[in-house]
Every structure is written in structure tokens, then in C-alpha cells.
Amino acid sequence: MSATDRPDRQEDALFSARTVALLLAFGIIGFAGMLVLGAYAPDLRSGQNGGAHALSNAATGYRALVELAEATGRNPRIVRDPHLFNTADLLVVTPESGATNITAALQDRDYKPTLFVLPKWQTKADPEHAGWVQRIGLLPLAEPIGVLAPGVRFTMRRERMADRKLVTVGLPPAVALRSPRILQVITGITAPEPDEDEEETEPLVLRPLVTDGNGGIVLARLGDAQRYVLADPDLISNRGLRTAAQAAAALAMLDALDERPTKGIAFDVSFNGFGHAQSPLKLAFEPPFLAVTITLAAALLLVGLNALARFGPIAPRERAIAYGKAVLVDNSAALVRRAGREAGMGARYAAVVRDRAARVFGAPPRLHDAALVSYLDSLGGAAPFSPLMRDAEQATDRPALLRAARALHAWQATKMER
Template sequence: MSDIAISPKAADGALFRGRTVALMLAIGIAGFAGMLVLGAYAPDLRSGRNGGAHALSNAVTGYAGLVQLAQATGRNPRIVRSTHAFDTEDLLIVTPEEGRTNISEALIQRATRPTLFVLPKWQMAADADHPGWARYQGLIGLYEPIGVLAPGVNFTMRQYRSGGGVLATHGVPGRFWAPRPIQVITGIDQKNKRQQDRWRKLTPLIDDGKGGIVLAQIGDGPLYVLADPDLLNNRGMKELSQARSALALLDWMNSTDADGIAFDVSSNGFGHSRSPLKLLFEPPFLAMTLAIVVALLLAGIHAFGRFGPPRARARAVAFGKAALVDNSALLIRKAGREARLGGRYAAAIRERAARFFGAPARLRDGALDQYLDSLKGKQRFTDLMQAADAASDRHSLLDAAQALHDWQGDKSR
């Protein structure tokens, strides 16, 4: 029997054309690849324009102006979003916005490398009329800047209205004007038992001339703390002389083996951890990813070119009497019963010869055989019938059947 269902002939037109299917596949593959790439690099694509005090912000308290200025002057600034990137000789600028910000990784990894911590000063609120902008709400509470390095370093600090005069510098380049108002460090709490001994030393580099420290070196290593961020933020970069002094100050802090300046934003909520998905699109794994993509593309092309459109399978058993006879003969041949059909074939020839030669209808079996033997010819019908009945294999059966066929032909002439 057939394993193909009997059904009406299918329509010539397909549901979708080949070009339509190819276009759908191309759009689907491109969309899937785009989703993977965006998922891997989504943290890097965040603009950071939330009005905060960090290197991505273009608000008045942000540092995007300093980053752009460093870029324009060939100082190779870069945005750092992971603590794994702290392992560099470049000057690292960390701008925590709250006292509870975790800066332990920077303190641990940057013990002998130049690092500048800029303390928070302003309390800001997002500007509803201008996305990415922020408005002053006033000075931040002193517990916030004091808490940035606490308890390892516990400062005493002060905020007051300044006259805007020139700040005093000690061994550092540049000329800075005092912000209005100004935020300064007045000392270190030496009674703090949890304070690190190596950070009990406080060296003024820029001060207000009244005992307040604006920029200090902590300990004997390259750890610097800027008490007032207005010397480096977008507010301070509006003055050309202040901007020049800021770049000169960063160059002085940077180490001799530095290639640029690193601005950390991981402490501002824009960090990300290492992603296995991102590794697929970066060297050295990028070569493997491209090889897999090319292999899949070649496999797809090979599949389309080799097989083409699908074809309906032919029926295992065809329609019609001839197909039925052929199938029956095939079954008999596979069963090995061909030799046993000789007697039946001879009986069929006898019935046919009786009608063809006009034998009387009353004659049956032996009487009919005698009548056929009486017909003139070289061979007797009964001898041929016995030979067909006695056939033991396919070849002997074929010879007997051929002899019966020839006997019938001779009698017809």
C-alpha cells in the first residue's frame, strides 16, 4: 500500500515566493544579530546625560567639558565603566556624587598610581524643561564629601563665601580663581582610630590662603583629593585661563608612562561587568564569531542550491490494472513462488485455446485436452502442459510458457 495520501492535485502557485521568504529570513537574521550586539553593548551606549556630576554629564556640575577639552588637545581621555580597567598607569579621575559611594576598588588598585578624587559639592535637581540639564538646589551637606574617603581618611571641612581671589599653589602649575562659594578641607581627624596610618599625612597643593585646602595630597603616594569640584567641572571650564590651568594640573599629576587620562563613571552608576556575550564581538573571540557566521552562511547557500524547491513524493503503488499486475508479479517474485504458476498458466492457455478454436462446450478437463491434442501440429498440448506444471525454477517456467505461446501461434496459422 502507499504511504502517500490520495488528495486533489496541489495548486501551482506557492503560498510565498522565494524572494519573499529570502527577505523575511534576511530581516529576521539581521534583527537577531542587532539584538545580540545591542544587548552586549547597551551599557556602553548609555548617554549619561542625567544632570549628574560625572564625565558623561553636560550639566553645569558635570565634567564633559573637561573630557572634550582633553580630547581636543591630544591627551587621549577615555571613559572607564568597569573596575577591571583601573589597572592602568593613566591618571584616574573618580567623581563620586555621594558619601556612601563604594570607592574601595580604586583605593586598593590605585595605591601606587596617580588617582584624583573629586568630592561632591552641589545639591542638584533635574531640569524639567531641558533634558540632561540640572538646577542648583544649594550646597550639599558636608557629611557627603567627608564620607567619600571615610573611615580610611576622615576630613574636617568647611563651606563659606569667598571673594573670588586667586588661590595659592604649592609646587603645581596653573593659576586658579576661588569659586563662589568655596569648599575646603581644614584638616584630618587624627583621633579616628579606623583611619589608615599611611593616609594621616595631608600635603596642601592648592589652598585659599586662610588655612583651607582646595587640593591635597594624601600620604606619600600619588593620591590626590580635590575639595572643590568647580575647578574642573563645566562651570569652571567657562574661563579660558581656568581651563588651561586645569589641563596643566592633570598633566602634572599624570605618571611618566601614561598614555592618557581615565575618567571613571562606574561610581556614578554607569558601570558594567564583563559580559560573555560581549566577548563574542571583541578580539580574540571575534575571529571565531566571524568564522561561525561564514560557516552558517555557506551552509544556508548550499542548502538552497542543492535541494531547491520541495517535490511531492510519488505513490508507492500506482493507479490502474497494469500497475496492479506489475505489483502482484513483484510480490510473487519476492516470495519465490514463480515456478508454481506453470500449471495455472497452462490452464489459462487451455481456456483461451478452447474459445479460439471453437471446442465444444460440453468438453471438460481430459476430454478438452484430447481435443486440443487432436489438432494438427508439431507438439501435443498435454506434453506442453505437463512441462509447465513440472517447472522448478524461473528459467524452466519461462521456457514452458514460451512453448505454450508458440503452440497457440502455430495452431492459429
């Protein structure tokens, strides 16, 4: 067959080597991307569901306040994990109903500033604009009252007011907040009914910081702890910050609640359904475990390159047990050698040679053992048989056994030549 008649394997192949390499590269990149996206998927949720939280662009959301704090260097951040509530920064909690369990925001934060923003509006999604909402009406007062209940239970009211400046108590003049059209205020606090097993404690004092001037409290401090309650969310919501003056007053209020020189603001969204726990997969892409992940990826890459760079055909594996009588003898000898019984084979080999020589040389059948050995000695020759047999029987190691076996074989060959 000529060179032109041989089939071209490259043309007959279903995929070229380049195509296979590209498919493999795209598969590896896609798999790695899927792992990374799976690890960080909770952090990539936009939060544009029209809720009243720090990720929402709706009228009742607080995204504008987060962006203002970012633009003015107040170091805001979104907190999705309740385990991160141990921060010393001001924590802004925005539960959307009285049934939200905010226990995690109350633990170990007596001396860390925490602002609870009470809910106010009932909304529904705007079908014409994604992420926007339409107001249905006001929530029942039981919802804002129930946020801190049963430990703290307020009495509240709502009142219609014109655009009027609210009264501040002990706050900087920059906190010049103006009331919305419908203002939600706290009018008092009711003491919880004591349990029979608990000791009586002093009643919680409600310290007003911003009021409506008519006995209603808009911003209050709960006792001596650094816990604050904002009764009306419209003072800091996206709709409420529609003027520059109101936005500046809202930022000044947040500054007043955190007296530390180095400040930061943590906006919680875990109570709004955007929380997540630490993921082992996410830990693999963050220090200090990121170094281990990179090392493993590099090792896999080197293994793949080594597999691609191999040369020559794949060498077939040899059979564990080959065919033929010679191989059977070799395997039997290997077993004897591994068992360490070679030295004990000398006497048996000498007996085999003796019996074979008796048949070949026609020794009388009545002769056995010593008599048969004497008969073989009488055959003459350069060396008698008995010393050779004795050397084989007395061999204690492999070299001595090998010498005795060769001598017996040579004696037998010499006799047969004669």
C-alpha cells in the first residue's frame, strides 16, 4: 500500500485535538465558575423585591440612605449574617412586621448602638416597574407595637401633620427633621406582666430624642442601653429623603446615635429574608483557605499537562502469570525462594537425581537408599555419586545449594554420555 493509499487518521477522527482541547478548557472554566457563583449566590441577590430594607429601591426602602452614607464616607455595609451583629458600629435593623424574631439583634448589644426602625406601610408590587411598590395603606398599629414585644411594648398613634420641623431633645442642631404628612409616634410604654418566678425589675424608661411637640415620640432611647427606636420610617426611607435638607438631617441623626470617632454603619437585611450562613464552599475562596484552593488547582493543572505531554504508545501491562511449563517452574521457584525454603531442597533434589539415575542405568529394583548409592558409586567415573549427594544434603544457603546441584547435574550428564 502506498503512502497515498493509507487512510488519514486526522481526517477520519470525529473531533480534532484542538476541538477536544477547547471543549475541555470550556468545561473546566464553566465548572469553576459554577462553584464560585454557587458560593457567592446569596451575596449577589439584588434585593429588589419592593421591601422596606437597605437593598430596596422602592419608596419604602432605605437604599438611598445607604448610598448617601457611602458617598459621605460613613462606611456603610450590608449585613446578611446575624453572627456579625457583634460589631461596634451602629446597627440599623428594619423588621417589616411585628412577627419578626429580632432576638439576635438584642443579645450582647446593650453598650453597642442599635437603631430599630418600626414598620408603617402595607404595600404591593408595582406591575409596571420591577422593584417598585404601590401603597395599599397603613399597617395596623399592632405591627410596629409588636416589634420589640413582649419585652418592650409601646403605645402608639398616628396623626396627620403638615410639613413641620420636629423637636429635638439633646441632639445637635443639624438633626432638623421634618414630619411626613402622616406621622407615626410612640405615646408611652407599658410594663410587661412579671412572671411569678422572676424578680421585680425597675420599669424601662423611655427617653425621647425627637418629638412632634405634642407628646408623641418619634425617636427614643430605651433606658440606659444604647438601643434606639425610630417610630416613623418615612424620616429615612427613599421617599422621605427626597429633599437635600431631609437627607442631611437623617445622616446627622445617625451620626448622633454613634458617638465614636471612627464610625461605620451596618444595615441588617437578614431579618428581611436576605440572610445566609457561612458556607464551607465560600470559605474555599477566601483567605486563608484560598491558598490551599490555588495549590490544589495548580496541582491538577500540572497533572493534566503531564497527561497531555506523554509520548509513544501506551505500554501494555504484562501478565501476572505467563503461559508455559518454564514459567510454571519459574513461578514455583519464586514461591520457594520467597518462603526461604531453598536450602531445604538439596536433599530432595539429590534423591530425584538418584532415582532418575537408577532408572537410566538399570539398577536392580531391590536396591534402595544406601545400597542404591553404593551401586551408583560403583559405576566409576571422575567423581563418585555419594560425596555429591552428601554436599547437596548439607547445603545451608543458596550458593552452596547451587554448586551441589550443578555438580549432580554434571555427574549425570557425564554418565549418560558414556
